Amino acid sequence: MMTPKELFERRKRRVRQALKAKSHGRLRLSVHRSGQNIYAQVIDDERGVTLASASSLEKSLRETLKTGADKSAAAAVGKLIAERAVAAGITEVVFDRGGYIYHGRVKALADAAREGGLSF
Known part of the structure; x- marks a missing residue:
């Protein structure tokens, strides 16, 4: 029987493989969430470079948010x-x-990024 971490890694590999097949050279908006915060990066996989990033740990967001682990933080x-x-x-x-x-x-996070002008 597989552990929850192994199942998560399997899902992650499956999602990334499907993205690479369908991306047609577009950049990747990657999301990571922990129990206390949420992070997002726009990554160029061909060059291996992060072009933009944001997280609920940033000072401007920490001052306005109650916590970094809820939907309002993710939308911000x-x-x-x-x-x-x-x-x-x-x-x-x-x-x-x-x-x-x-x-x-x-x-x-995805809905707020779409409202902010990103298309995916």
């Missing part, structure tokens, strides 16, 4: 990553949810 991070990506000239990305289910905080 999504809005911030979209602003930074658009400022860097990025509008088309593929959404990499990792091994996380597209629900709750991950969905809130």
Whole structure:
């Protein structure tokens, strides 16, 4: 029987493999969530470079948010990553949810990023 961590890693590999097949050279918006915070990065996999990033740990967000582990924090991070990506000239990305289910905080981040101007 597989442990929960092994199952998560398997899901993550499966999602990334599908993204690489369908991305057609677009950049990747990667999401990581922990029990206390949420993080997002726009990554160029061909060059191996992070072009924009945002997290609920940033001072500007920490001062306004009650906690970094709820939907409002995820929406704030999504809005911030979209602003930074658009400022860097990025509008088309593929959404990499990792091994996380597209629900709750991950969905809130994705919806806020779409509202902020990213297309995926």
